Amino acid sequence: MGMEIFFALINFAILVAVLGYVFMRSVLPGFAKELADILRQRFSWRRDSEQLNAKLQELTKLGGSQERTYQTLEQKVALWHQNLEKHHLQQHQDYCALNVSVHDRRQRQCAIFDAHKLSARILPHALAEAQLELYTYYQLENHGAEYINELVTLVEKRP
């Protein structure tokens, strides 16, 4: 009985050894390779993931910068719009002032022109009338000699 158990154990041991050897020779390398593949793949994924993360961070930074640029640009555009409105307002005010000035000037010019027209009509007539009257007074009524006497007195007194 004891021997049977002993031989059974030996058989079992040999079987285990054979199986182990077979396992070690044929199954284990394939398994190890598969494991290595799996591990490599996992590492690759991790690396990819890290790269992706880095890229994402870069993109996030870029997005932030762009956002800031956009905000700055938006502020600038808003400011430009504001300035443009101010400029338009100023232009409008200038235009109104100019219009008023032109209107005033035109009115003044019209007034001067009217005065000129009036004087152009009246003054020559008045001058001609005055000349006639003066001619009658000094030449025909003989007051010219008195005028010349006064003139001579004045000339005589001149230094």
Place this chain on the structure above:
Amino acid sequence: MNGSRDTFSRNCARALLNYSACAYNPATVIALDVITYTLHTYKNRLASTPAKTYRNLLATLELGDCRLDLLINLLDNMGLLKLFPDCVSCFYELYKTHHGVATCSIRSSHILSHTQKTVFYNFLHRATEKKIIYTCATNKGLIAGVRIDSEIFLWEQSIARQLRAIAQLQ
């Protein structure tokens, strides 16, 4: 060409004035004024006038003192008698400058008395510091007043001037 003619006439006139040493005489000034005016007025018509005519003119105006006959002889010999009016004009100008003479015309609206003329003469003499030779004429266009003009100045005090001033204010 005109420049050289003017220079020639001026040089001839200066030489004649230095040579003749023509003294100051109001009658000479008037005669020179008359001959200058006549020659310049009829300059174009006198282009081919002979020397004899010019001599007769000088004799008529009694301008013997100025020895313009020498100028006529010189120009006639050179064939440049047409320059005689220019030479006489230059001579007259130089004569006036040399003797400090100014000619002017006094125009008045009414005839001036001798006293009045003297007053104007004194006034002109003071103003120009020259011997004055004047001619008088009446001009009713002045309405009332006197106008004195010469080569160097113009003085007018008349109603017509005041009316002109008013017209210019327009």
